[in-house]
């Protein structure tokens with residue numbers, strides 16, 4: 001038949017308007033880049049929308065769908081928070097493991113070209129409501145906000161929405177359901193940030209890093225969730241590992257990560273862990289990545305086991321270049337983590353700031369992947385030693401470093417009591433039990449970055465630089481109003 005009948009035309013028209021509005025509500029459709037500014041990097045919403053209108057597309061029944069990986073929230077602002085879930089016809093990630101040969105665009109989001117995309121949009125509704133203090137514990141308060149969003153295989157069936165219009169420093173519950181059904185996610189709990197000028201006495205952070213699924217159980221996640229003594233979770237990176245470890249908690253997929261499918265599957269595996277799910281469900285997370293969200297010892301142009309040369313791409317893994325591997329890792333990370341992408345035009349940027357009342361500024365930086373100068377790759381130690389003092393060396397690169405110093409200055413100007421930096425590698429000198437310097441990944445590989453950051457004479461220096469399991473002490477570090485719960489996960 002050539003033309004659909006009038007009834008289905010009307011139906012399609014309604015779907016079109018609904019779908020095109022709601023695709024935008026799922027932030028992952030703009031990740032890792034906004035299509036408007038990066039034609040080759042962003043997803044094309046008009047393309048996805050028109051694909052979903054094909055008459056062969058049959059919507060899933062709510063009973064065919066599951067919330068496969070729990071719920072999560074993160075990046076609290078005074079009036080909004082990010083809510084996350086995944087709803088899908090399968091727990092498996094989208095199998096975009098196709099590798100490309102010859103000359104191609106740096107990266108393409110046209111998954112249709114590389115993998116058969118699933119044309120059926122899945123509709124979800126979300127709602128968030130206040131948790132109020134009752135006579136006996138907390139009781140259900142008024143509905144805050146609610147909304148609707150769509151997801152598809154293009155973004156691995158993930159859902160990331162921003163709940164706006166919330167009250168500062170307030171506990172909320174939130175939940176997702178498949179549109180028009182009682183197929184619902186678990187109920188999550190989260191908390192907005194205090195307003196910038198609020199006088200808060202105490203903010204409790206549970207700090208984590210280095211959580212390797214294959215190396216042990218995530219008891220510390222479970223303990224923190226069950227103790228319920230903190231406001232926010234800060235994860236300083238190595239939230240996943242890219243290796244191919246075996247054993248009872250063997251990594252999935254069973255290979256080292258290179259493709260988009262690889263990174264998505266690994267994130268998915270970590271989110272099947274019950275303790276991780278519980279901590280994600282009940283607290284707003286503020287994470288940053290270290291090296292293993294990409295690959296060991298990364299820097300601007302490579303990793304310890306992947307040089308930025310064709311010979312290296314051909315010998316290591318499925319012939320994927322450094323840039324493509326990075327963008328695969330970034331895209332899966334933003335799809336699977338409940339965080340904001342503060343600059344859509346800069347998909348490698350994770351550095352961002354949280355003003356938690358007058359008490360503290362939590363400044364999250366990236367000393368690994370954002371244009372870092374060459375690092376130790378296992379075969380260049382003498383070279384790194386020789387160039388350690390080179391003033392052009394950098395851990396953060398000029399743009400991030402300027403931003404970082406500006407955050408410190410502005411924090412001082414607004415008289416925040418604390419300037420706390422979330423960072424990946426050892427900042428201060430740590431002596432082991434024999435009195436010898438310890439900590440291999442440290443700021444001394446770039447003496448100039450370290451010097452610029454610690455010269456309190458010209459800049460207001462940070463008072464605490466977080467690195468679990470070490471809380472590095474610096475300048476006038478005092479354990480006063482900020483409680484750190486520091487865990488090393490394995």
Ligand SMILES: *[C@@H]1O[C@H](CO)[C@@H](O)[C@H](O)[C@H]1NC(C)=O
Nearest residue numbers: 064065066068088089090091
């Ligand atoms: C959805 O969850 C149910 C109940 O746990 C399970 O039986 C079913 O296999 C799941 N379906 C999918 C597609 O994951």
Ligand SMILES: *[C@@H]1O[C@H](CO)[C@@H](O)[C@H](O)[C@H]1NC(C)=O
Nearest residue numbers: 095096097098099115261318
């Ligand atoms: C993934 O890639 C491998 C190697 O190229 C291939 O053998 C396999 O069939 C692919 N899997 C899917 C589901 O596309």
Ligand SMILES: *[C@@H]1O[C@H](CO)[C@@H](O)[C@H](O)[C@H]1NC(C)=O
Nearest residue numbers: 133134135136137138139140
């Ligand atoms: C208060 O809450 C606890 C735990 O939820 C429950 O066991 C107890 O019965 C409640 N008490 C009253 C008076 O409702």
Ligand SMILES: *[C@@H]1O[C@H](CO)[C@@H](O)[C@H](O)[C@H]1NC(C)=O
Nearest residue numbers: 062177178179180181182183
């Ligand atoms: C959801 O559950 C309620 C209560 O059991 C029931 O009244 C309602 O019809 C259900 N809604 C749908 C769409 O199945």
Ligand SMILES: *[C@@H]1O[C@H](CO)[C@@H](O)[C@H](O)[C@H]1NC(C)=O
Nearest residue numbers: 304305306307311312316379
């Ligand atoms: C990277 O280059 C170094 C120096 O040329 C070489 O020793 C190393 O084997 C290379 N690594 C890979 C993974 O190609």
Ligand SMILES: *[C@@H]1O[C@H](CO)[C@@H](O)[C@H](O)[C@H]1NC(C)=O
Nearest residue numbers: 429430437438439440442444
């Ligand atoms: C930094 O790491 C190197 C190894 O790369 C080590 O030799 C050095 O002692 C460490 N320095 C500090 C200050 O921890």
